[in-house]
Amino acid sequence: METHRPSRRAFLRGQLLYRPVAVIGDTCLAEAGIECRSCGDACPELAIHFRPRIGLPPQTFVKVAVCTGCGECVGACPGDTITLGRAYRGDAS
Ligand code: SF4
Numbered sequence: 001m002e003t004h005r006p007s008r009r010a011f012l013r014g015q016l017l018y019r020p021v022a023v024i025g026d027t028c029l030a031e032a033g034i035e036c037r038s039c040g041d042a043c044p045e046l047a048i049h050f051r052p053r054i055g056l057p058p059q060t061f062v063k064v065a066v067c068t069g070c071g072e073c074v075g076a077c078p079g080d081t082i083t084l085g086r087a088y089r090g091d092a093s
């Protein structure tokens with residue numbers, strides 16, 4: 001099967017446009033009603049926050065503008081639900 005590789009220019013442009021960022025998956029233990037903040041404890045940038053909500057443990061979310069994509073949270077997650085995705089440079093959420 002033929003595969004298409006990006007041109008060097010497109011590759012470099014992609015490197016400039018995107019950067020790695022932590023993504024919290026659907027199987028976060030908080031969604032199953034289990035209190036967990038392991039990722040927040042592991043994050044050296046304090047990029048992971050927990051939004052209070054009624055009836056469930058706080059919802060876990062990543063401040064994309066602060067996350068460096070270091071991956072420390074990935075291994076710390078007992079639910080194995082954090083992955084490194086891509087964010088546009090300049091994302092400020
Ligand atoms: S990838 Fe690194 S900086 Fe980003 S949320 Fe995880 S531990 Fe924090």
Ligand code: SF4
Pocket residue numbers: 024025027028029030036037038039040060076077078079080081082
């Ligand atoms: S460590 Fe994993 S399971 Fe625990 S709060 Fe973070 S994303 Fe959810």
